[in-house]
Amino acid sequence: MNTMPQYNMRRIILINPRFQLRVAMLFCAIILLGGALLAFQIFRDAQLVLREATSQGHFANDLTPFQLVYKVIVRDLLVMAGGLLVATSILFAVLLRRIHAGILRLVEILLKSAEGDLSTPTAAPGPAEVGVFGDRLDGIRGKTLVLVNEIRADAAALESGKLADAEFRSRWDALKEKLGRLAP
Amino acid sequence: MSAEAGNAKVRITEGGYGTRFLVKLALTVGLGLSLVFGALYLLFSRPLEGGYGSAYAALQNLTQPWLLLPIVGLPVLVYALVVCIVTVVLCVYAIHKVAGPLYRMDRVVDNFISGEPIRAVFFRDGDQAAILADVFNAFVARLRDDRKACQELMVRAESGLDRDPERAVAEMAKAAGEIARHISKYR
Known part of the structure; x- marks a missing residue:
């Protein structure tokens, strides 16, 4: 029998649309910007090459436009691939660094909490x-x-010895109840 | 591990988490750009038919933005859309490895706040930031240890209540003092 709690078995991929999709949108923005630049660059370079070819008039009859423009297309695609890789790597590194910084702070605070510091924000x-x-x-x-x-206050009052019997019993029971609520 | 000293050694994400994501993204972009190349190859590969004059006219036509722009723009647009969709999936999945654990811990915090018994936080294979669960569990365990120690003090002090109430009350007052000192570290 599997004793794992139900919520551990669920596979929810989209946990937080604001968090996950925002990151995705940043990457998409880079890709869309890269795409626009790529289209513009290929258009401009291909137009230039084709214009040069027509102005010089040196082309064979069985020529295809691809033979004229493939060099600039390959160059532009390689440049764009490199640019996209660099840009996405930088973005990912920045995001990861921010996530690391946040989680490190949580870890640090939880370690401090285990040592007794419950008040540092x-x-x-x-x-x-x-x-x-x-x-x-x-x-x-x-x-x-x-x-x-509250536990400390009850304990101090009980230790003081100034309480009447009924008050002492009541405080003692209150202390017991409050202790029971500490990390149930 | 002290918080400050530990920071330098703490690994939030497992080795290769970032690299794996970037490799997948690079493959997606590379595949997308290869498709653009393939599409441009198909679109530009139609031979220039007719004689020299027709070929010249066709080439000149091709330099016109109204013809060249759709030829170049359409494959790039399709590439951008396809790669964006794949990237969204990749990002959602990669960030899920960090967001998922936070989400599950958030539910444990809900239990804590509502006073329900707290289960230890378990992370799944591939989840990042597993150390967060470890330190959270350690924090809760420390609180529980202190609570149990205090409860034991109370039980021990109460044990003589039937036999010698006066002495037991003194023991209880003493136990209360010990409890106060025991939890004095919390501030």
């Missing part, structure tokens, strides 16, 4: 989604800190 850099998750982490850290402060 996460303020995770990078993509907005990482920042939002950081805010949610701050929420649970803040909630835990409030609970810990």
Whole structure:
């Protein structure tokens, strides 16, 4: 029997359209821009080559236009392929760097939290989604800190020895209940 | 691992994650550009028919933007659309490896906030940022350890309540002090 929780078995690919599609749109913008530049460059170069050929008038009868323009087409395609690879690599590196920075901050804050620091704000850099998750982490850290402060207050009151019996029992039960709510 | 000292060693994404994505993207772009080349080959390969005069006129015609622009523009447009669609799929899938774990952790945070029992976070094969789950689980485990230690102190202090209530109350007050000191690291 598979004991994994249900949500771990689901295959949801489009988790966050704002995050995933925004990244995709950035890459598409580069590709569309590259495409426009490519079309313009091939058009301009092919037109130039064809004009040169007609102005010189040196061409055989069985000639195809491709024989005239293939060199500039190949050159333009290679230049565009190189340009696109460089541009997409730079974009990917920048995105990955931003994601790394955000997640590193989350990791750092969680390590600090395990050591007891529940009040330093996460303020995770990078993509907005990482920042939002950081805010949610701050929420649970803040909630835990409030609970810990209540436990501390109850414990201090109980330790003081100044409470009447009924008050002592009530505070003791409250302390027990609050401890039960700490990371259930 | 201290947070600052650990930063230099922490790997957020596994080796090859970026390279794999870029290789797939390069293959897509390369394939797309090859298709553009193939389409231009087909469109420009029609032999110039007739004699020298007709060939000359056909070539001159070909230099006109109204004819040359669609010949060049159409394959590039198709290339751009096809490569964009494939790129969207690639990006969504690649970023899913980071967004997915965040999404699943977000659900665990929901449980935490609503006070429901928290399950350990598990990542799937290929998920990136697995360290996030490790440190989150470690944080929750530390809280639980502290809670259990405090609860044990309370149970121990209460144990003598039936036999000697006065002494037990003193033990309980002492236990409360120990609990306060135990959780004093949280600030």
